[in-house]
Structures are given as C-alpha cells and as structure tokens.
Amino acid sequence: MMKTLLPFLVLPFLCGSCFVSRDRVNEPLPAAVVTELEPGVATADDVLDALGAPADVVQLGRRSAWLYLFNQTKSAAFSVLVVTLVNTDTRSDRVWVFFDEAGLLTHVGGSFEGATAAYTMPWDAAE
C-alpha cells in the first residue's frame, strides 16, 4: 500500500516550478558616447546626433533638460508546494543633459547600472 502511494506523495515535491524573465525598456546607453559630450562645447544638435531622441524633456524656465533612459528588470521565481519565492531587480542607465537658453550643453549626468540587474532569490538580494 505504501509503495503504491509513495509516488503520489513524492510527486508534489517534484512538481516545483520556476521561471525567469527579463523586461527591457529602450536600448542600453553608450557610456563612451556620453563622456564625449563636452559641456560648453556640445549643442543640442550634437546630443541628438549622438544619442537620438530623448525619453523626456523638462522645461526649466528658458533652459531645458533631456532624459535618456534604459531600464532592465530581471525576475526570478520558484514555487514548490505551499512556498513561493519571488525576486525582481530593476536597474537603469540614465543620462540627463542640461541646456542653456541657446541650446548649449551646460551639464551632463550619467548613471549606468542597467547591465547589473541580476536573477537572484530573495535571500541573495538581502543586504
């Protein structure tokens, strides 16, 4: 009797499921290109040529700032019987370029973390 039931008792433990997924918004930003943009020299047209159309434009009086953005989310989940583990990690490449009234680049700020998003379990991500 026990031998007959054993496979059915073990089956739920073998039926654990898992998935990983990756969600990306836009393309990774080229850090090397961004570092070549020189405040006081580059113009809005230069930035357009180098990076293309921005994801966002913010008006700052008669000045403006443009945002370039790449987002990457990596998710991993594991489920067995009554326990479900889920982890998501979202990182982004962001570049803000600031222009004066004449369209001359005044400031550039960049963060390039998009590639560091990772598939992990909840305990791995704990700090």
Next chain:
Amino acid sequence: MAWALASCVSVTWERHTRNEPLSEQALSGIRVDDSDLAEVLAACGAPLRVWELPAGEMAVAYGWYRERQLGAQVSVPLFDRFSGSVSFDDFDTDLVGVVMGFDADRRLRSLRRGFLRELVAEPARRRASLVDDGERSVSQSERRSSGSSGPGSTAAR
C-alpha cells in the same frame, strides 16, 4: 495530504529592488550653499527626476527602494460554495531617496532625505514648452490656439 495542503495554504517570500542607493561617501562631499549642479552630478550620477521650480530654480530627486514581503495565506473550505480565508503580510516598501533644490545659478540650496512621496512636490501638470518664433516666445498651446503652423523650435534648440 500534500495536495490538500497546497490548495489551502500558501507562503510567499518576495523581494523587489530598484536602483542602487546613493552612497554616504557620495553625499559626504556635497555641501548646501557651496556645491553646484556639476558637482552633484559628478558625485551622484544621473537623478531619477528633474523638475522646474518657481523663479528659475529647479530640483532633482534620487530614489531607490528595497521591498520585502513575507506573506502567508490560509483558505479553508466551509461549505460547498464558500470558503473562508485569513492572511498575514509583513509588508515593507517605499521609494526613499534624496531631493536637492538648486537656485537659478544652479547652486545647491537644499538637500532633504526621506520618502520621495513626502519630499517631492512636483507639479501635477507640467507647463507647456516654450517655442521661439524670433520676435517673442509663445507656448505651444498658444501657438496652436492662434492657428499658426510655422516651424518652431524648442527653447533648447
């Protein structure tokens, strides 16, 4: 029994992270009334948000979160068509960060830390972009309402 247990009891452990927190080392070199926008960008990188404040001032926000959720749910069939359930959640989530205010000369005038939802007073609706038509600057909405269809460029161009 395992099947029955799985159908009425569930335990979830979730963790969600977004962006790296600003390091204390990066923030330690920033001084209100002394540092400027270039120094802030060099130390902290690109902010999450930038927005306009009155009198030519502006603000930037850096934000991140570490969300942790441990939950359990129990569901017990009571009758043919009804079931009762009880759940418990330990929920710890919020976007935290730093908001910095700059004057018109892009000198840092304020630095506040905390939950961004409490710090950010960004206008719900942005004003229209300026369009330079040579003689005077008009907003895009004014231009549309006046029926003008000539080419224009943003103030940044």
